Amino acid sequence: MRSFVHTSLPTRVVFGAGTVAALPEEVDRLGLRRVLVVATPAQAADATALADRLGARAGGVFAAAAMHVPYDVTLRALAAAETMDADGVVAFGGGSATGLAKAIALRTDLPQVILPTTYAGSEMTPIHGETRDGRKITQRTPRVQPETVIYDVDLTLTLPAGMSVTSGFNAIAHAAEALYAPDTTPVINLLAEDAIASLGRALPRIVADPADASARWDALYGAWLAGSCLGVVSMSLHHKLCHVVGGSFNLPHAETHTILLPHALAYNAPAAPGAMAAIARALGAETAPEALFDLAGRFGAPRALRDIGMAEPDVDVAVGLVMQDAYANPRPLERDAIRRLLAAAWAGDRPAPG
Ligand code: NAD
Numbered sequence: 001m002r003s004f005v006h007t008s009l010p011t012r013v014v015f016g017a018g019t020v021a022a023l024p025e026e027v028d029r030l031g032l033r034r035v036l037v038v039a040t041p042a043q044a045a046d047a048t049a050l051a052d053r054l055g056a057r058a059g060g061v062f063a064a065a066a067m068h069v070p071y072d073v074t075l076r077a078l079a080a081a082e083t084m085d086a087d088g089v090v091a092f093g094g095g096s097a098t099g100l101a102k103a104i105a106l107r108t109d110l111p112q113v114i115l116p117t118t119y120a121g122s123e124m125t126p127i128h129g130e131t132r133d134g135r136k137i138t139q140r141t142p143r144v145q146p147e148t149v150i151y152d153v154d155l156t157l158t159l160p161a162g163m164s165v166t167s168g169f170n171a172i173a174h175a176a177e178a179l180y181a182p183d184t185t186p187v188i189n190l191l192a193e194d195a196i197a198s199l200g201r202a203l204p205r206i207v208a209d210p211a212d213a214s215a216r217w218d219a220l221y222g223a224w225l226a227g228s229c230l231g232v233v234s235m236s237l238h239h240k241l242c243h244v245v246g247g248s249f250n251l252p253h254a255e256t257h258t259i260l261l262p263h264a265l266a267y268n269a270p271a272a273p274g275a276m277a278a279i280a281r282a283l284g285a286e287t288a289p290e291a292l293f294d295l296a297g298r299f300g301a302p303r304a305l306r307d308i309g310m311a312e313p314d315v316d317v318a319v320g321l322v323m324q325d326a327y328a329n330p331r332p333l334e335r336d337a338i339r340r341l342l343a344a345a346w347a348g349d350r351p352a353p354g
Helices: 019-029 041-057 071-083 095-108 161-179 186-208 213-232 237-249 253-271 273-283 288-298 314-324 335-347
Strands: 012-016 035-038 058-062 088-093 112-116 127-132 135-140 148-152
Touching: 012 019, 012 213, 019 041, 019 088, 019 112, 019 148, 035 041, 035 071, 035 095, 041 058, 041 088, 058 071, 071 095, 071 127, 088 095, 095 112, 095 127, 135 237, 148 213, 161 186, 161 213, 161 237, 161 253, 161 273, 161 288, 186 213, 186 273, 186 288, 237 253, 237 314, 237 335, 253 273, 253 288, 253 335, 273 288, 314 335
Parallel strands: 012 148, 035 058, 035 088, 088 112, 112 148
Antiparallel strands: 127 135
């Protein structure tokens, strides 16, 4: 008899293998005549090939996107868009390229077409994070919600196995926290559980063979569903921890998610038994936090914050930052237990309820 409010986001999704071929048609569908293609430096060659595919519809390539959307990069991209009189943005890549497209859309309202090549999920959300003067500020605004997303399984085949695992954990984290979000809905619960099941099936096969197209399909499908959850409902402790720890100590995004997720779930487990049962069911496991910790270990993913560059004294700094703002979480934030959580994640210990 529970009441709920569910919002469906308006992004058009084209999904499959070889779907990059639909890009010119999708750009035309939005009535765009001169788009700016954005990517990270590592994917500059792919972005140029994409621009070639677009022919006269592409006005240029800006391949300087960077993690956490630095403001100075945004200003340079905006200047490039203005110089070429762009009427749309095409992003090729992971969350960094998508973040830059969103930064441009935020200021110009230019339509965006995103071709994701990781499992981060940003392409499905109205969430925009940007780093300015050393601080990352995140906001939700429909202005940055992409118009069209073209998921092409073929574009993910080059994502190295290690990055596929951590990026997959980033996606699982969106779905896991959606299951206990205060504003979750029955539809989101369906998407979230299926996202985790699909990614859980995919990742061992990708580690065994990164060229396994059917495993890549499952992972990208899971990433789409997980991103859809992130776009609609509020995130809690886990995302807050990643934001604080990753942002304050400049740690790599997907790895930070991978390390913290089992610990954040263990913390919340006593207060969110239904969500934990759904995650465990999706993974075919007994308990969700342990299953994710063991999966990360089996795949050789990092399991300790100290191994990705966090110094031990930063644990206490992080505790202070996490306790600063109030936000929804199934279990109230208890300083000592949060400290134990972060100390365990720093050391790489097994997750414990605290
Ligand atoms: P990323 O976009 O920084 O990519 C990491 C590296 O992998 C880059 O060098 C990239 O060029 C390379 N790469 C990407 N796809 C590849 C492929 N298929 N083959 C080979 N190399 C490839 O990393 P990410 O984890 O996708 O994104 C992280 C960023 O996204 C963070 O800044 C995070 O805050 C943001 N994010 C935002 C949202 C949101 O909703 N706003 C959601 C998730 C993540």
